[in-house]
Amino acid sequence: MSSAYAALGVSTRAAALGGFSAKPARRVRASRAVTAQAAKADDAKRKAAKTAPAADGEKAKLPKEYTFHTPGSVQETDDEVVFAHQTPEEADKWANATVSHVGDDSHAPVHVGVVIGEFHNTLMDRMLEDARVAAVSMNAVIDEVVWVPGTYEAPLVVEKMLASDLDAVVVVGYIEKGSTLHGQEMGATCSLVFKQLELEYSKPVGMGIIGPGATAEQAEGRVAYAGNAMRAAIRMARFLAKPEVN
Helix, strand or coil, X not given: CCHHHHHHCCCHHHHHHHHXXXXXXXXXXXXXXXXXXXXXXXXXXXXXXXXXCCCCCCECCCCCCCCCCCCCCEEECCCCEEECCCCHHHHHHHHCCECCCCCCCCCCCEEEEEEEECCCHHHHHHHHHHHHHHHHHCCEEEEXXXXXXXHHHHHHHHHHHHCCCCCEEEEEEEEECCCCCHHHHHXXXXXXXXXXXXXXXXXXXXXXXXXXXXXXXXXXXXXXHHHHHHHHHHHHHHHHCCCCCC
């Protein structure tokens, strides 16, 4: 097991399942002309996709015409951008993939737990309400809300919730701007632990945490983080509940 995946608690075998590899990703540096042309083509595709989204089961198509050459090379022609960091076999897999919009094809109830920090209670009350409204709008049920002293204390409660019958957990908090790097350490540590727990239990953990390093003014404008985290967790829970995923 590589040290990077060991830190996340992911075996190289598990890393290889789900479409990603334990090997370092190949980086391909493209010229500015290639990058600009690719961005323009992708923008056009995204605009078209908004008006005609792909349905479940529809075959996915490459965003541009791709030609594959020697791995590591990037080439540009008059009418196409060539990215050679994918092999022809990988291109075939992508061309034959089916499109599935995560969590959009089911309205089955999802049971969620919320872990929320006690700092800045007024702000936290507003964020909790934002999460509740999001849950109701998506036919989800908040079965349990646990208030903890702060974000640093959230991981232990998140672990207990994931071990229960809940389908997902959402963490709500605010790591304010301080005079030291303590907040950054807290944010990095908690984020890593939440992802480790997510992989260990195969249940989503929504991150509705403002910061680290956010001022009070910035926090006021980010109350919607809670609702966004709730919606993301619900969608992921429904995706993971699909028979073909298990």
